[in-house]
Amino acid sequence: MLTKSAAKAFFLGGTALCGVAFLLLTMDTLKAMPERSNxxxxxxxxxxxxxxxxxxxxxxxxxxxxxxxxxxxxxxxxxxxxxxxxxxxxxxxxxxxxxxxxxxxxxxxxxxxxxxxxxxxxxxxxxxxxxxxxxRIDTNGFPADPDMAVDTSRQPTPVTAAVLAEAPKQMGTCFGCHSVQGGGGTVGPALDGVSSRLDRDYLIKWISDPQSVKPGTTMPNLGIKGEDMDTIIQYLETL
Ligand code: HEC
Ligand code: HEC
Known part of the structure; x- marks a missing residue:
């Protein structure tokens, strides 16, 4: 049990110590600021x-x-x-x-x-x-990189035989990332009903050069053009 004067000394000493620590930390932050904020x-x-x-x-x-x-x-x-x-x-x-x-x-x-x-x-x-x-501010790593842990509810599944039978061969690589009727990849959005959301001109522009429409997108330019493009668009319009 502390005496009254010991408690008082403890309180004042503790407050002073914390005050000094607080001041030193503030000064340290102020000193680091110009460099970290460029x-x-x-x-x-x-x-x-x-x-x-x-x-x-x-x-x-x-x-x-x-x-x-x-x-x-x-x-x-x-x-x-x-x-x-x-x-x-x-x-x-x-x-x-x-x-x-x-x-x-x-x-x-x-x-x-x-x-x-x-x-x-x-x-x-x-x-x-x-x-x-x-x-360019040094934010100590904020924001964190996206958590790339695999979302098991979004695992790729094989394209069903019925979908494959209908799809032209030019769609082969697309199914690595896209699904139709629940089968296929999960990297990109499902392509069911895509032509009701996006018009023909946009689809052609998107597929022939996704980067020019949306820089940084993960959809690659697969070099599709001419007849292959027509075949793909016609197929997408049936979905
Ligand atoms: C490596 C993965 C990958 C491949 C291969 C791929 N895509 Fe994509 N695709 C994506 C991603 C990811 C998006 C979403 C783009 C975004 O929002 O950044 C996308 C978006 C799309 C969209 C727009 C869909 C919407 O609802 O907005 C269409 C249409 C499309 N892709 C068609 C195709 C076609 C056709 C092929 C094959 C010729 C193909 N993609 C191949 C990854 C891929
Ligand atoms: C009423 C809400 C609202 C206000 C106010 C607003 N934004 Fe946005 N902003 C959005 C939404 C929603 C999106 C996402 C749209 C998209 O990505 O297509 C967005 C997207 C953006 C993006 C792209 C982000 C990305 O990750 O793709 C930038 C840059 C941006 N806004 C800048 C601004 C600036 C600068 C201002 C002020 C001058 C502003 N916004 C005010 C709602 C708002």
Whole structure:
């Protein structure tokens, strides 16, 4: 049992010790900050992008370094993940992109029809510069890489004989990643009913060069063209 004065000394000493530790840690953080945040790369363009970010309430839907709302994708590493071309195109006209049925807002400031080609391109470049700068901050590994552990509910299964009998041989490689009627790969979305979701021109553009439509997509360019393309599209339209 401590005496009253010992308890008082213990309390004051402990508080002082913790206070000093707190100050030292704060100083250490402040010292490390400029390097970890690449402060010298914070150009005027990055600052302009930051203003756009704040003014347009991007955080109402997105997070940066985990802070913000969880409606739309985390954007800390978005430039690394998607590339500038994709982001520029998405900001210019989000209607071509959706994720789980959610859509990015069509902002006037990024839209050439509203503020002109030059001004909108400038705004898009500013926000991309800001996001690229954020992406270079040393965040101690945040966000973590996606958990690539195998989802057993999404294991590939063989394509059924009935589907194979109908499908042209040009579809062979596609079944490695896509399924039809529940059989096939699980890397890409099931292709049942795909032509009711996507029109013919889009399908041709997508299959002939997926990267040009969506940079960073895992769907490879399989070099399909001419008659092979016609055969594949005709088949997809029967699904
Ligand atoms: C009302 C909600 C909302 C607001 C506000 C919003 N976004 Fe989005 N944004 C979305 C949704 C939903 C998506 C996913 C659409 C997709 O990927 O096709 C998205 C996608 C994006 C992407 C691509 C992300 C990826 O991983 O593919 C970028 C970049 C982006 N938004 C930037 C911004 C910026 C910059 C602002 C502010 C100027 C902003 N967003 C404001 C909803 C929003
Ligand atoms: C290595 C895996 C892989 C192969 C092989 C592959 N795809 Fe894909 N495909 C994907 C992925 C992944 C997506 C989703 C793309 C995305 O959203 O990034 C996709 C998307 C698609 C889409 C759009 C579907 C939708 O609902 O939006 C179509 C159509 C498509 N692929 C057709 C084909 C065809 C036809 C072939 C064969 C000639 C093929 N794919 C071969 C992985 C593959």
């Amino acid at each position: 402060q010298e790369q914070m150009s005027e363009q990055v600052v302009r992008g930051h203003h756009i970010w704040n003014k347009n309430n991007c955080m109402g839907c997105h997070t940066l370094m985990g802070e913000g709302a969880y409606y739309a994708p985390e954007l800390t590493k978005v430039v690394e993940r998607r590339g500038e071309v994709y982001i520029d195109d998405l900001l210019r006209d989000p209607s071509r992109y959706t994720q789980d049925g959610r859509q990015m807002v069509k902002y006037d400031i990024f839209n050439p029809d509203e503020v002109g080609e030059e001004v909108s391109a400038g705004h898009r470049a500013d926000i991309i510069a800001f996001l690229a700068w954020v992406g």
